[in-house]
Amino acid sequence: GNVADSVELHKDKLLGGLIADGFDEQSCLSRYHSVTYSKGLSGNPSSYLISRLRKYEALHKECGPYTESYNKTVKDLRSGHVSESPACKYVVWISYSGLGNRILTLASVFLYALLTDRVLLVDPGVDMVDLFCEPLPHVSWFLPPDFPLNSQFPSFDQKSDQCYGKMLKNKSATNSVVPSFVYLHLAHDYDDQDKLFFCDDDQAFLQKVPWLVVRTDNYFAPSLFLMPSFEKQLSDLFPNKETVFHFLGRYLFHPTNKVWGLVSRYYQAYLADVDERVGIQIRVFDTRTGPFQHVLDQILACTLKENLLPDVNQKGDIVNSPGKPKSKAVLMTSLSYGYFEKVRDMFWEHPTVTGEVVGIYQPSHEGYQQTEKKMHNQKAWAEIYLLSLMDMLVTSSWSTFGYVAQGLGGLKPWILYKPENGTAPDPPCQRAMSMEPCFHAPPFYDCKAKRGTDTGALVPHVRHCEDMSWGLKLV
Numbered sequence: 001g002n003v004a005d006s007v008e009l010h011k012d013k014l015l016g017g018l019i020a021d022g023f024d025e026q027s028c029l030s031r032y033h034s035v036t037y038s039k040g041l042s043g044n045p046s047s048y049l050i051s052r053l054r055k056y057e058a059l060h061k062e063c064g065p066y067t068e069s070y071n072k073t074v075k076d077l078r079s080g081h082v083s084e085s086p087a088c089k090y091v092v093w094i095s096y097s098g099l100g101n102r103i104l105t106l107a108s109v110f111l112y113a114l115l116t117d118r119v120l121l122v123d124p125g126v127d128m129v130d131l132f133c134e135p136l137p138h139v140s141w142f143l144p145p146d147f148p149l150n151s152q153f154p155s156f157d158q159k160s161d162q163c164y165g166k167m168l169k170n171k172s173a174t175n176s177v178v179p180s181f182v183y184l185h186l187a188h189d190y191d192d193q194d195k196l197f198f199c200d201d202d203q204a205f206l207q208k209v210p211w212l213v214v215r216t217d218n219y220f221a222p223s224l225f226l227m228p229s230f231e232k233q234l235s236d237l238f239p240n241k242e243t244v245f246h247f248l249g250r251y252l253f254h255p256t257n258k259v260w261g262l263v264s265r266y267y268q269a270y271l272a273d274v275d276e277r278v279g280i281q282i283r284v285f286d287t288r289t290g291p292f293q294h295v296l297d298q299i300l301a302c303t304l305k306e307n308l309l310p311d312v313n314q315k316g317d318i319v320n321s322p323g324k325p326k327s328k329a330v331l332m333t334s335l336s337y338g339y340f341e342k343v344r345d346m347f348w349e350h351p352t353v354t355g356e357v358v359g360i361y362q363p364s365h366e367g368y369q370q371t372e373k374k375m376h377n378q379k380a381w382a383e384i385y386l387l388s389l390m391d392m393l394v395t396s397s398w399s400t401f402g403y404v405a406q407g408l409g410g411l412k413p414w415i416l417y418k419p420e421n422g423t424a425p426d427p428p429c430q431r432a433m434s435m436e437p438c439f440h441a442p443p444f445y446d447c448k449a450k451r452g453t454d455t456g457a458l459v460p461h462v463r464h465c466e467d468m469s470w471g472l473k474l475v
């Protein structure tokens with residue numbers, strides 16, 4: 001979009017019609033208040049996307065928990081009966097993996113639901129209700145506690161008889177018997193049979209199954225763009241392909257008031273009154289405990305080279321320039337404290353060569369990943385959201401935490417290359433091709449020819465990722 005568009009959208013609490021009107025504002029302040037801090041949307045959602053979202057909301061209202069249609073389909077599920085034409089078909093998302101992963105997979109599964117006219121129901125897991133507001137008006141997207149398959153979720157795996165890949169191996173996926181439900185294993189360790197989910201012929205079979213239950217930790221949207229059966233719909237929904245997660249994410253993920261308190265207090269206290277905001281997301285995938293000098297060097301090399309932060313004058317005492325100096329706030333996020341402390345001290349001990357003043361802030365340093373602790377993930381979600389509000393973003397390779405921030409913010413980040421053998425790569429970072437997340441474990445299979453292929457070389461809008469050579473991303 002151009003500048004006029006984003007200025008106009010800024011004033012629009014419904015984000016150009018992306019978000020439905022008619023919610024109770026107090027119960028989820030972030031839904032309509034996020035525009036107070038952010039720059040609005042990056043580009044305009046297509047009118048087709050908007051109309052499909054309104055249609056989806058109507059379908060969900062018709063089929064959501066405890067509606068007549070839901071009760072009937074659940075009864076069928078209990079009895080193993082498959083109705084010829086159930087009023088509603090569902091895709092159930094199992095709560096699985098870290099927060100960033102969960103946000104990406106929910107968006108992917110929602111997209112799949114849109115494409116296949118299914119209703120998405122969300123396993124609340126331990127903390128989904130504390131983190132996210134209900135995104136749909138008048139009806140819940142959470143799976144009720146008495147849903148008959150709930151107790152089986154933990155045991156669903158590739159060896160389950162209902163697993164689609166296993167069914168293919170057993171040759172039990174035939175068109176004559178439609179199962180009442182199928183488990184789709186789309187996690188990083190899935191095998192060649194599980195991956196046939198991404199083939200049109202297999203979709204033709206799955207389409208008849210009333211309940212699909214999915215476990216995934218991957219942003220699989222890019223591979224849906226390689227399926228002929230979805231091609232037309234997807235190009236109408238997203239004329240600009242790099243906005244898939246941006247629009248779906250802004251539609252679906254609204255922090256609860258608890259998390260929004262963390263976001264807005266932090267923003268107002270440290271980030272609101274500066275000329276420019278830079279986010280630096282540090283995620284170090286190393287078995288040893290940091291902080292590491294090479295990572296610090298890499299962060300500084302990248303931000304200096306790309307003009308995101310000014311250099312400091314090691315010999316200077318003070319820069320005396322008239323008037324109010326330009327101010328920058330740097331929001332750093334990391335599990336560890338060390339990087340923040342070094343960068344903050346650098347800008348305190350020395351003047352910048354430009355005379356700008358630079359404030360460095362880091363909301364938390366939780367030490368290590370603590371997936372089951374409530375406040376831990378509330379802080380993590382608040383930090384992701386705060387990063388999305390920055391003007392410029394530096395992210396770490398391979399991190400879904402960073403992908404969510406860039407996607408929600410509509411930002412093309414500078415990606416820090418993954419260090420190898422304890423050394424910072426040169427160049428230290430690269431600007432992303434698009435704001436889209438990377439699909440880390442895509443299939444490399446040509447469904448028509450029934451043989452392997454490089455799925456990153458088939459169409460111009462699905463490419464290999466900057467930070468993972470075998471990954472796929474939309475551009």
Ligand code: GDP
Pocket residue numbers: 097098099100101102282283333334335364366368369370371376377379380383398399400401402
């Ligand atoms: P990924 O592992 O980087 O792809 O991201 P995930 O979000 O899936 O999993 C990492 C988890 O570690 C997060 O959910 C957080 O719980 C925690 N974590 C990682 N980096 C940070 C950080 O900078 N701040 C906070 N608060 N938590 C983090």
